[in-house]
Amino acid sequence: MSRTLLALLIPEAEPLVDELRQRYDPAARRGLGAHVTLVYPFLDSEAITADVMASLRHVVAGYEALRFRLERVRTFPSTIWLAPTPAEPIQALAASIEEAFPVRPSARQSFPEFVPHITAARNVSRELSSITGVLQERLDRLGPVACHCSAVALMESRDRRWHQMTTLALS
Known part of the structure; x- marks a missing residue:
């Protein structure tokens, strides 16, 4: 049984966060590039019929491709992240997916609200x-980073690595 997640892959963020993520984010060492997690865990891979x-494609297709900027460094108590602006379209997409799939495996950690972010x-x-x-200096040097996401990635954790199962097109 393998866990899955739904994410927006953000290659535009790699120049800012890759080196930090390789050192300080286990997900990077497991093959998951810069991303915004939409839903984790999603479903066990065996439950994806x-x-x-079809239901997931329908939900995702109801949203236009996402355009946002990375221009702010933020922190949680022990995590450093980049904030996508605007965040509201990402929040709406994640909420629609969660609403369409209310029965999912529980997460080890739960948070009071969904905050779109790219972990560094x-x-x-x-x-x-x-x-x-360090991250703020990089962001100041490179300036705000424009990002464009035209798909949601369905990722599977298998053999201690993240693998892309498929992508689902945003409209």
Whole structure:
């Protein structure tokens, strides 16, 4: 049984976060590039049937391709991340998917609200300030990064790596 997630893959963010993610984000070392997680966990891979895929495609196709900027560095208590602006279209997409699939495996950690973000470093309480400074310097040097997502990626965790099962087109 393999867990899956739904994400927006954000290659435009790699110049900002790749080196940090390789050092400080286990998901990067498992093959998952810069991304915004929409729903995790989604379903166990064995539960993803043709009907599930048809429903998921229908929900995702109801949304236009997403355009946003990365122009702010933010933190959670031990995580450093980039904030997509505007966040509302991403929040709406994630909410629609969760509404269409209310019965899913439970997450190890639950959060009061969904905050779209691209993780740069996790579990870095002691280094939070210095790593935040490094990321902010990169963002200041490169300027706001324009991003465009035309699909949602369905990813599967298998053999301790993340693998892309398929993509679902946004309209």
